[in-house]
Amino acid sequence: MPLLSVHDLRTHFHTRNGIYRAVDGVSFSIERGETLGIVGESGSGKSVTCYSIMGLIPQPPGRIVSGTAMFDGVDLLHCSPAEARAIRGKRVAMIFQDPMTSLNPYLRVSEQLIEPLLIHEKISRRDALSRALAMLDAVGINDAAKRIHYYPHEFSGGMRQRVMIAMALITKPEVLIADEPTTALDVTVQAQILELIKKMQQELGMAVVFITHDLGVVSGLCDRVQVMYAGRIVETADTRTLFHAPRHPYTRALQRSIPALQSKGVELYTIPGLPPDVSKTSPGCAFAPRCEFASARCTVGIPELTACSPTHSHACLRVQAGEI
Amino acid sequence: MSDPILQLTDVKTHFPITQGFLLKRHIGTVKAVDGVNLTVRRGEVLGLVGESGCGKSTLARTILQLVPTTGGTVVLNGRNLADASARELLAARRDLQMVFQDPYASLNPRMTVFATLAEPLFVHGVCPPAEVPARVAELMRIVGLAPRFMQKYPHEFSGGQRQRIAIARALALKPKVIVADEPVSALDVSIQAQILNLLAHLTKQMNLTLIFIAHDLSVVKHISDRIAVMYLGKIVELGLAADVIDRPRHPYTRALVSAIPTPNPDIERTRQRIVLAGDPPSPINPPSGCAFHPRCAYARAECENAVPPLIADSPDREVACVRLSEIS
Numbered sequence A: 001m002p003l004l005s006v007h008d009l010r011t012h013f014h015t016r017n018g019i020y021r022a023v024d025g026v027s028f029s030i031e032r033g034e035t036l037g038i039v040g041e042s043g044s045g046k047s048v049t050c051y052s053i054m055g056l057i058p059q060p061p062g063r064i065v066s067g068t069a070m071f072d073g074v075d076l077l078h079c080s081p082a083e084a085r086a087i088r089g090k091r092v093a094m095i096f097q098d099p100m101t102s103l104n105p106y107l108r109v110s111e112q113l114i115e116p117l118l119i120h121e122k123i124s125r126r127d128a129l130s131r132a133l134a135m136l137d138a139v140g141i142n143d144a145a146k147r148i149h150y151y152p153h154e155f156s157g158g159m160r161q162r163v164m165i166a167m168a169l170i171t172k173p174e175v176l177i178a179d180e181p182t183t184a185l186d187v188t189v190q191a192q193i194l195e196l197i198k199k200m201q202q203e204l205g206m207a208v209v210f211i212t213h214d215l216g217v218v219s220g221l222c223d224r225v226q227v228m229y230a231g232r233i234v235e236t237a238d239t240r241t242l243f244h245a246p247r248h249p250y251t252r253a254l255q256r257s258i259p260a261l262q263s264k265g266v267e268l269y270t271i272p273g274l275p276p277d278v279s280k281t282s283p284g285c286a287f288a289p290r291c292e293f294a295s296a297r298c299t300v301g302i303p304e305l306t307a308c309s310p311t312h313s314h315a316c317l318r319v320q321a322g323e324i
Numbered sequence B: 001m002s003d004p005i006l007q008l009t010d011v012k013t014h015f016p017i018t019q020g021f022l023l024k025r026h027i028g029t030v031k032a033v034d035g036v037n038l039t040v041r042r043g044e045v046l047g048l049v050g051e052s053g054c055g056k057s058t059l060a061r062t063i064l065q066l067v068p069t070t071g072g073t074v075v076l077n078g079r080n081l082a083d084a085s086a087r088e089l090l091a092a093r094r095d096l097q098m099v100f101q102d103p104y105a106s107l108n109p110r111m112t113v114f115a116t117l118a119e120p121l122f123v124h125g126v127c128p129p130a131e132v133p134a135r136v137a138e139l140m141r142i143v144g145l146a147p148r149f150m151q152k153y154p155h156e157f158s159g160g161q162r163q164r165i166a167i168a169r170a171l172a173l174k175p176k177v178i179v180a181d182e183p184v185s186a187l188d189v190s191i192q193a194q195i196l197n198l199l200a201h202l203t204k205q206m207n208l209t210l211i212f213i214a215h216d217l218s219v220v221k222h223i224s225d226r227i228a229v230m231y232l233g234k235i236v237e238l239g240l241a242a243d244v245i246d247r248p249r250h251p252y253t254r255a256l257v258s259a260i261p262t263p264n265p266d267i268e269r270t271r272q273r274i275v276l277a278g279d280p281p282s283p284i285n286p287p288s289g290c291a292f293h294p295r296c297a298y299a300r301a302e303c304e305n306a307v308p309p310l311i312a313d314s315p316d317r318e319v320a321c322v323r324l325s326e327i328s
C-alpha cells in the first residue's frame, strides 16, 4: 500500500474574475523512501496540489471540490482537525521556496525548532533543545551551539533554508513535501541543499515530493516524475523514461526548449502562445491551443491519464490512439 | 584584440556603508566591483556569471554609469565614460542600453507601449516626429509584437511580451551595446526560449554587442561567444563560452560548473559533484589574497598573500589562479 495516495484532487478558487481551476483532477501516490518530482510551468498547480494536502489552502477563496489524500488510513482532506494535527507538521512536513514562509522573524531559531517537538512528543524542553542542536548540526550549520540562539535574519539565505529544513525534519517525518526549496538559491548553494535532502532522506527513510520547474534538478534527485499542465498531470514515468522516451507532446516540447538539452547556439524550439489560463475552461486537452499535433478530436474530450507501460502514463489522445 | 568596442580598465565600484539616521557614520565599504579588466569585442555576446552578490549587476550599472565609478576607466568607442560630462553621457546612452530582469519594474505602468517606445525617439530627436509612429511599429515588429497592440499598457501583456517591449525600448536608439541583466530569469522555460531566440537573432542581424548576465549557466553558454566568471567583484576566468563550461580551469569555475544539475538522469546519477562549503563570502571584508581561498580545495598558504592577476593561459583563455599550472 502506498504511503500517501492522492485521488482525484480538485482545488478551485472562486474569485471575482471567475473560477480558477488550479488543480483539476490530480491523482498520484508515493511509496516509503521514494522521491517523486512534480514539474511544470508557473501556475500549473504544483503548489496548490501540495498546499491542499497540507491543509494550507485559504478557504475562501479556495475550495477543495473533490478528492482524497490517504495517509496511513487517514484521509487528510476529510479527517477531524485533531487527526490532521497529529499528522501534518509531524509525519508529513513541508518546506518552501521562501524560508520565511515557515520561520517566524521575531522568534529565536531555538524556540522555533523545539516547538513541534513540544507539541507532538512527550519531551522535556532540555531534551528538545539538544535534539534541535543535533538537527542544526546535521543540516550543516557550523557553530550550531551559538547560532541556535540567532533570529532568522541573522542567517544568510542558504543557511535560513537549512534552518527551515531542520525544522521540517526534526519530527522525523515520513513524507517531506518540498516546494521549490532551491529555486531562489545560487547553484552552488542549491547543490548543498540537494545533497542535504538526499542525505537526510537516506537517514530517515522518508518519502520526498519535490516540486521544481528545473528539469536538471529532477534528473539527479527523483525516482519518478510527473509533469503538470493547467491543473492536471499530463505525463508520469520513472525519471529515465521521462527523459529518454517522453510521450506527451508538452513534455517533449519542454525538453526541446531548454538550452541544456540542445547543442550550443541552435535555434530553440518555442512553444507558441501563452501558458494556459485556468480561469477559462477549454473543452478537451488544455495543451491543444499550443500543441503542434492538435487535431479536431483534441478539443472534444479531456484526455485521461492512461498507462502505456506499468511505470509510464500520459494524457495525450493522439499518442494513445497511436497516431503520433 | 579584434575591434574592441568597450574597454574596462581596473574598474572599481565601491559603496560606503553608513550607520545612523541623521548623523551618518561611515563604517565600512562594499567592494562590489573591485578591479575589473575586460575588453568586449564588437558584435560579440559576452556572458557574465557568478554567484549572487558577486557584482554582476553592479558591473552592468557601472558600464552604463548608473552608479558612480570609484576608480578605473570605462571606454566606449574611444571615450572614457567614467569622467564624461552629463552631456557626453546622454550622447553615450544612445549607444549603450540596458534590459532588466523584471519587466514589471522597468516599464512605466502608466505608459502605453507607444509612449514607452516613442519617448526615447523624441528625447534624442532620432527621427522627425511624423515618422515616430512608423518607427514604433517597426520596433514592435522587430521584437515580435503586433503593432496593433500599440495603445495597450504593460499590465495587459504577459511577462514574455513585456520583456519584448523592454527589448524594443532598448533597441529604439539603434544602440551598439546592450547590457541585459538576467533578462530571462523571471520567465517560464517555454517563454525563455522565445526571448533567447529573439536576442540571438537580433545580435546577429544588427551586429549588436550584448553583455548577457544570467544565473543559469546552460542559458549563458547557449547564447554567449565568450564567458566571464566573476567572484567577489573580480573576473577570475574568461574564455570561449563552450570551452569555459566544458573545460573550466579556475577552481571556482570548476565548482560552479559542477554544481549545475544537467537534465540527464544517467549523467546526474553517476557523476562526482564538487560541493563548495559555505556561502559566498561578503564583499565587505573579502578574504585576503585570492578571495576564493577559504572555499578552494587547492588553496595553499601562498594563495592568501597576493591577489592573483587575470593572465592569459592560452590564446583564448585568461585565468586568475596562482596554482593553475600545478593543479591542471
Ligand SMILES: Nc1ncnc2c1ncn2[C@@H]1O[C@H](COP(=O)(O)OP(=O)(O)OP(=O)(O)O)[C@@H](O)[C@H]1O
Pocket: B015, B016, B030, B031, B032, B050, B051, B052, B053, B054, B055, B056, B057, B058, B059, B283
Ligand atoms: N547601492 C548599493 N549600496 C551598497 N551595497 C550595494 C549597492 N548595490 C550593490 N551592493 C552590494 O554589492 C554587492 C554586489 O551586488 P550586485 O547586485 O552587483 O550582485 P549580483 O552579482 O548582480 O548578484 P545577483 O546575482 O544576486 O543579482 C552585493 O554585496 C550588494 O549587496
Ligand SMILES: Nc1ncnc2c1ncn2[C@@H]1O[C@H](COP(=O)(O)OP(=O)(O)O)[C@@H](O)[C@H]1O
Pocket: A013, A015, A020, A021, A022, A023, A040, A041, A042, A043, A044, A045, A046, A047, A048, A049, A058, A061, A062, A278
Ligand atoms: N489564493 C489564491 N487565490 C486565487 N487563485 C489562486 C490562489 N492560489 C493559487 N491560485 C491560482 O492557482 C493556479 C495554480 O497555482 P500554483 O499551484 O501556485 O502554481 P505553481 O504550479 O506555479 O505552483 C494559478 O493560476 C494561481 O493563480
Ligand code: SF4
Pocket: A248, A249, A250, A285, A286, A287, A288, A289, A291, A292, A293, A294, A295, A298, A303, A315, A316, A317, A318, A319
Ligand atoms: S491530446 Fe491532442 S492537443 Fe493534447 S497533447 Fe495530445 S495531440 Fe496535443
Ligand code: SF4
Pocket: B250, B251, B252, B290, B291, B292, B293, B294, B296, B297, B298, B299, B300, B303, B308, B320, B321, B322, B323, B324
Ligand atoms: S589562487 Fe589558490 S585559492 Fe585561489 S583559486 Fe588558485 S589555488 Fe585556489
Ligand SMILES: [Mg+2]
Pocket: A046, A047, A048, A179
Ligand atoms: Mg509554486
Ligand SMILES: [Mg+2]
Pocket: B056, B057, B058, B181
Ligand atoms: Mg544582479
